[in-house]
Amino acid sequence: MxxxxxxxxxxxxxSDERTREDAAVRARHGLxxxxxxxxxxxxxxxxxxxxxxxxxGAVGRAMVEAADAQNHxxxxxxxxxxxxxxxxxxxxxxxxxxxxxxxxxxxERESAEAQRAFEEAQAALQAVEEVx
Amino acid sequence: xxxxxxEDVSTVEIASPVRRRRVRVVHVVVxxxxxxxLAGAAVFAVMSNGxxxxxxxxxxxxxxxxxxxxxxxxxxxxKLSTRRLAVRLELATIRAPFASARELGAMAADEVDAARAxxxxxxxxxxxxxxxNETVDRSNEIVDRYNALLDKLQKxxxxxxxxxGEVA
Numbered sequence: 001m002x003x004x005x006x007x008x009x010x011x012x013x014x015s016d017e018r019t020r021e022d023a024a025v026r027a028r029h030g031l032x033x034x035x036x037x038x039x040x041x042x043x044x045x046x047x048x049x050x051x052x053x054x055x056x057g058a059v060g061r062a063m064v065e066a067a068d069a070q071n072h073x074x075x076x077x078x079x080x081x082x083x084x085x086x087x088x089x090x091x092x093x094x095x096x097x098x099x100x101x102x103x104x105x106x107x108e109r110e111s112a113e114a115q116r117a118f119e120e121a122q123a124a125l126q127a128v129e130e131v132x
Numbered sequence: 133x134x135x136x137x138x139e140d141v142s143t144v145e146i147a148s149p150v151r152r153r154r155v156r157v158v159h160v161v162v163x164x165x166x167x168x169x170l171a172g173a174a175v176f177a178v179m180s181n182g183x184x185x186x187x188x189x190x191x192x193x194x195x196x197x198x199x200x201x202x203x204x205x206x207x208x209x210x211k212l213s214t215r216r217l218a219v220r221l222e223l224a225t226i227r228a229p230f231a232s233a234r235e236l237g238a239m240a241a242d243e244v245d246a247a248r249a250x251x252x253x254x255x256x257x258x259x260x261x262x263x264x265n266e267t268v269d270r271s272n273e274i275v276d277r278y279n280a281l282l283d284k285l286q287k288x289x290x291x292x293x294x295x296x297g298e299v300a
Contacts, residue, residue: 007180059289111240
């Protein structure tokens with residue numbers, strides 16, 4: 001009788017232990033998921049944050065390219081002005097219609113490029129802000 | 133030595149046979165059942181205790197793992213929180229070059245307009261020198277502001293952490 005009681009008590013205690021073990025395992029799985037989510041979020045923040053300085057560097061470079069194109073345009077029109085001032089109106093006109101037009105097109109292209117680089121950088125910045 | 137007297141056998145009372153107590157089957161059965169029950173109870177108790185011990189060990193292991201996982205999760209969350217804060221601080225320094233770049237973009241559009249007017253005035257043989265010079269002055273004024281702002285942007289970008297490559 002006593003052995004039976006001991007046995008049943010042990011069974012009951014075992015059942016309690018199993019219940020607590022299950023609870024601990026479930027809690028651990030929950031924490032594992034939380035850890036994975038935290039690691040994923042951190043990796044995503046890193047990835048997006050790394051992109052911003054890179055894009056910003058590209059903006060700076062594009063702006064410099066645009067400035068170079070602008071300086072080239074200024075050189076060309078100065079050359080046209082020199083010809084004009086020297087009395088070579090036809091030569092000056094040819095410079096403005098040819099070289100200056102090409103330099104202007106180049107300047108427009110570089111300016112648009114700089115604007116695109118800026119928009120990409122802004123999108124990258126926005127992408128980081130979304131995950132913060 | 134005295135002579136042995138022989139009793140007359142007819143006077144000897146015959147003793148009744150000793151009644152031996154017989155083991156009843158029912159007792160054997162009951163005893164057997166009791167032994168079996170005892171053995172069963174003992175086995176049950178031993179097995180139950182064993183399983184209880186196993187469950188206890190399993191619970192301890194599960195709780196140790198839970199505790200360790202709690203630490204790992206806490207570390208992961210702390211790292212995430214630290215990184216978020218660091219990135220927020222980085223973004224605060226990045227906002228300055230963004231503002232300059234935005235302004236520079238708008239100025240570049242004005243500059244292109246001014247250059248277009250200069251080129252058109254230069255190419256137009258009917259345009260006066262005054263008109264041409266006016267477009268050049270406007271263009272120069274924008275270029276000066278553009279260059280000043282570009283210098284500022286370069287400086288801000290240089291001070292921004294993590295920007296790879298030289299701007300100029």
